[in-house]
Amino acid sequence: MTLFSMKMRASRTECDTTSHVSGAEKILSEAELAENAGALIGRALHHAKGDADYIQLKIEKAAPEAIAYIDALPVRTVEAADAAEGRAAILSLLHELGLSNGEAIMEKFHETYAMRGAMLLDADTLERLEPDHARGIRATYMDAEHAPSRPADGGKNHFQEAIVLASKVANAPHIVAEICMSDDPDYVTGYVASKTTGYMRITKLKALGDPDGGRIFLYRGPREDVPKTIAYLEKQMVLVKNAPTSPTKQPPADPWRVLSENLEQRKAAGLYRSITTIDSPQSAHVTVGGKNFLMLASNSYLGLTDEPRVLRAASEAALRFGAGSGGSRLTTGSLPLHDELEKAISAFKGTEATLLFDTGYMANVGILSALGTKDATIFSDELNHASIIDGCRLSRARVVVYRHADMADLEAKIKAARPGFGVIVTDAVFSMDGDVAPLPDIMALAKKYGLLSMTDEAHATGVIGKTGRGIVEYFGLKEQPDVMMGTLSKSLASEGGFVSGRALLIEYLKNTARSFIFSTSQSPANLAAAREALAIVEKEPERVARLQENTRVFIAALRENGVHAKSDSAIVPIVIGNERRATEAAKRLYDDGIFLSAIRYPTVAKGSARLRAAIMATHTKSELREAAAKIATVVSEQ
DSSP states (O other): OOEEEEEEEEEEEETTEEEEEEEEEEEEEGGGHHHHHHHHHHHHHSOTTOOOSEEEEEEEEEOGGGEEEEEOOOEEEEOOSSHHHHHHHHHHHHHHTTOSOHHHHHHGGGGTTTOSSBEEEETTTOOBOOSOTTTOBOOOSEEEOOOTTOOOOOSOOHHHHHHHHHHHHHTSTTEEEEEEEOOOTTOOOEEEEETTTEEEEESOSSOTTOOOOEEEEEEOSOGGGHHHHHHHHHHOEEEEETOOSSOOOOOOSSHHHHHHHHHHHHHHTTOOOOOOOOOSOSSSEEEETTEEEEEOSOSOTTOOTTOHHHHHHHHHHHHHHOSSOOSBTTTTOOOHHHHHHHHHHHHHHTOSEEEEESSHHHHHHHHHHHHOOTTOEEEEETTOOHHHHHHHHHSSSEEEEEOTTOHHHHHHHHHHHOOSSEEEEEESBOTTTOOBOOHHHHHHHHHHTTOEEEEEOTTTTTTSSTTSOOHHHHHTOSSOOSEEEEESSSTTOSOOEEEEEOHHHHHHHHHHOHHHHTSBOOOHHHHHHHHHHHHHHHHOTHHHHHHHHHHHHHHHHHHHTTOOOOOSSSEEEEEEESHHHHHHHHHHHHHTTEEOEEEOTTTSOTTOEEEEEEOOTTSOHHHHHHHHHHHHHHHHTO
């Protein structure tokens, strides 16, 4: 049977610097080529390290006699409590291999982080032997021996990929061992492998979220044989027999220790999250444990959560219709309140129809999983909210991630993908940066290529536009996006999500959106509260004007105090960078009576932790100026 080598390499360029994003190797039959090509491209376009702007897919015919078949290395696992313990395990194994200079070898890892390939290192002298130190050595042309029925999963089996590579490297002439630490920020496991000791998998070699990583091949042999070793690593086609797809694991003596260790890692990395109980309504000022705080973290932008008219509407609805709806909208849970609110939102947004969901998260998951059919393509901004990302993942569509608000990149990816039915989805206001999506350009591209346009209006409704109608009003557009999603839980002071658009869209989602079909509907109190809040927004646009003026005052005060700040909405990010420093800054401000959230990985990229201020219409200008001065003092001392 004729086989083919398929190699994928993906990279991205930022500030004239090219960085590796993803890579994969496969050896396939002709029947497997098409499906695997699509899967590998999908992997390159949707990776934890970011989306690629350069993808190379290389396919070469492989003569059967040119392929070497080798056995997979035997596997054992070392359960390391932390990165220090994992490092100690590596040093122990290197000593077992007769290498007493393990510490010096490990120091060489700092030179691998920016390399595209592996370092080839003399095991005794520590001389680097690869001809090109920037490129390194790339072990290529390899795969696990498999049946043609193996699923094309995008090559996401980290474990089997590592076994295949380690087995090939260990069989190369004069290679003593390989040491590997993954450069995937969500994958902390690494290994040491050699032909004599097998594959030693180490469960923790770095902290969660750490993007550093690399490979070192340890060589011990004549200098004249180095080219022969490199040729084997880079040119010899290899199929690895009996490569396991997952490590054999013994149940832990204490299963709760696994969870406890995970939490301890998060604490050590500054990624631990906890809940603060607030003893008062979400107003400009809140009470926690008897202490008063200026609230700069709430999404109640218009300050309507304790508005008497909203509270009265909620209580009257509960007395009339009960505490709960009793079922799904499609069975017993639909009330006149649902119909009234949907009609009101449609009028407010200028659309034919609206459908309510229990939360904004469920709305995005339901919409995108319903529109994302098997043959569809979804184009998603790289900074979209987690609910959009999860909706894309739960769909059956091909997902293409484009660079944030980069219309040239989006159009290039549309052209490359050549989609049939497809959707471009974007936050209207980006929840961690406060900037507004370039909607006119997105809608123009959607029309040009026959795609649907979708906006998430969660942080736009009641916030941007002269009367708070959102991104369409903000840009002064005469047409709406095809799909407009939003929430009731922010400016509208209640709980729930919605989607507005054509009546055809709403009927389709009623029949296909699983998070709508299989969920008990909102309570009467929530519906009535949102309806009254929407009525207030329509009657009192001065609330929106006050919110926008307060945001300008706050940003100006930050700048006057030396803090760089900008925003097109009510969300004002103050970037700190380090996760620990951001957490410490939020704690200091909390101690000083300012309730302000520290946003960290994975909500934002590693190293871009920030304080996220959310302004309300009910803040006073003087307290915002005072808060800005306090924030500036804390930030300057970080």
